Amino acid sequence: MFEVVCITFAFFFGLAVRQIGLPPMVGFLGAGFAVNLVGFELGLPDEAHDILKHVSHLGVLLLMFAVGLKLKLSQVAQPQVLGGGLLHFAVTTAVLSGGLVLITGLVPATALMLAVALSFSSTVFSAKILESKRDLGTFYGRTTIGVLIVQDLIALIVLAIWAGQTPNLWALGVFALPLLRPILHKLLDFTGHDELLVLMGMMLALVLGGMGFQAMGLSSEIGALVMGLMLSSHPRAKELSESLWGLKEIFLVGFFLQIGMSGLPGWSDLAWALAFLALLPAKGVLFFFILILFRLRARSAFLAAVSLSAYSEFGLIVAARALPEWLVPLALTVSLSFVLAAPFNHAAQAIYDRLEPWLQRFDPRRVHRDELPTNLGNAQVMVLGMGRTGSAAYDSLLAVTDRVVGIDADTYRVQAMRAEGRNALFADVEDAAFWRALDCSSLRAVILAMDNLEAKEAAARAMRRKGYEGPIISHALYESHLDRLKAAGATHTYLTMSQAGRGLADHAARAIGLDALPDAPDEPHSEVETTSA
Incomplete structure (x- = not known):
């Protein structure tokens, strides 16, 4: 009954929003709320949340592995990526936490964790949008993904500090991973083009990357990303990514359903969500000017800023561990940010074309070397x-x-x-x-x-x-x-x-x-x- 309810709701909600020009993921979020509302009356088992959590985790790991296949190690080390990600996090956290304390009277520790949760942008949303537009390999697309990786690393550090956990001794094995690259490349050569190729991708993303890094006390998501990075220079990296495409998409449906099933919102939750959504344009504007500061042209800065203007699923992970009482309003905030950001992302180029005469005044005199x-x-x-x-x-x-x-x-x-x-x-x-x-x-x-x-x-x-x-x-x-x-x-x-x-x-x-x-x-x-x- 679990798969009957989830697949049926996801399909028809996704189909409905597609008719009005929104991506199906927005419908999947709505389907999650609908399943939470009536699904258990239709016979959904009590362990449905745990099942969806597991399925969504597999989807995120496969997505991170696919992103890693299209990245280069030098990408994250670029100034606009590392500096931009850190600067945006610092400014957002400082300003937002201070504002929450002064305006709402929240406890400083709570305000700080809320600011941290809201400072991140959605890796899943942005990666899917860029992938659907086939812009993952473009300059602004690579900049966007690089900033997201920096944010994910910050989130993992925050969670580790909050939980008081540190990597175990086995984590030193990470430094030996470059020695595995020739072996993995040879293994990919021998795998062929059939179902073994799919199984190899799943083994690297879920077993070596996911379970392996988790056993070392590290993030399974980063582990899947690292496994993808190790194969990104292989000639068959694109073929491997395409072979996993269908599986990744199906599992990610579970991710969006899980967000919707986090809880049914009340009026106070809706009020907080609307307040946080009002801050979303400021998030994008700050990204735009920070990227301009690092000598990106106005177009690249604008497109990257739009891609990064959605709240993150990592914010929900932070809330689940540090602020459980804020999980429902944050889940609603993330869901609505997807609804708002999706049409803007698909129309980003058209919007820029209209605003180009005004935005071009911010073009730096010396542009980034990749934009000559x-x-x-x-x-x-x-x-x-x-x-x-x-x-x-x-x-x-x-x-x-x-x-x-x-x-x-x-x-x-x-x-x-x-x-x-x-x-x-x-x-x-x-x-x-x-x-x-x-x-x-x-x-x-x-x-x-x-x-x-x-x-x-x-x-x-x-x-x-x-x-x-x-x-x-x-x-x-x-x-x-x-x-x-x-x-x-x-x-x-x-x-x-x-x-x-x-x-x-x-x-x-x-x-x-x-x-x-x-x-x-x-x-x-x-x-x-x-x-x-």
Whole structure:
């Protein structure tokens, strides 16, 4: 009965909020409150809370492992990450705790712990938002995740001090972990591509990272993150992350249900939650100016600040251990912050575009080294997105011209491409400043090889606004995407899977001595060339 109630409520609540433009996670939070209200009358067992707590913990571990797979160790050590995270925590804790004591008359110790709990941003929420937007590898996305990791470490230190616990002697084994990296890389090479790959990911995230670090008196979440970091440089790190995607998403549903089931709020809980929500914009504004202080451009600082403007699940962990009487109002605060932050995050780029003339006045004179402007040189073909598809297109074009340039928003990927001899540059195609500075007079073709459909549309429209009249070629995963790409300005589109199937059929025909397959006919109703099976 447990799974019947939880899955049914989660599905229909998630489906309902999706119809009004909110992400399903908001519906899962509402489903948690609904299950708490009527679930036990429907036969939910008494141990439902413990079951959901265990399921949600597995989801968080898998999420942290997936985040680790996409990070580099040097990322957390960057000034804007370490300094920004620590400075924001210090200012927020000092100002908020003092304000709570003066305005509400709370006991200083209680006010301090509430301020600490509210100073953190949600790792689960931000990571899922960035992942859904495919922005984890962008400069602002990596900055956001780095700040979240710093905050999580602070939270773990606070909890350890509050509980009076310290790591045991076995924690010294952490210093030997780098010696395991070659072994883990070899193990991943031998694992293959089937269910063993999934099991290896779960073993590293839940067993070695989760249980292993917990046995040493350390955080299981940090353990899962570290296991991911140790494999982040492996060529199959992305494949491993994708193999765990479905499991991670299912387990994280339990996380959001658990937050909603923390307790039913009363009027006083709602009043506190609304008061804390009123402070949420200040949280984002403080992040914005702190990141500007570390020489991030206004756009990167704004997008990162929006991503960090949601209260954290770690605040609930702090409350559960240190302030149990505040758990329900904080759970309501976290839930409502997700509801408010979700639409702002999805519309963050559009909001920035509207505010850009005002926000640009805060641009530092000397920008961060990872945000230097891009010059295309004499390139004739520009490939936007240098993942597997984009890099394959780039390499194939070298057979006919060496005037090719690849553009990607992931600075680490760009560095790897340059090390391999490719002409790759860093830029975010959704950054209006990139398009304003772009000189496309020498370009003869543009290839859209990004995964994100909205990014492709934005790039195509930007090229047309620049006055570029040449061909824009794009692939699409679904037929429903083709019309949107054409409307944005693409001249040549094709369905990825259909084209792959035609390629296989063409090889088969040649292998048995038949003529090559004829090209697919153009669509009679369209003025653009569209290739599909």
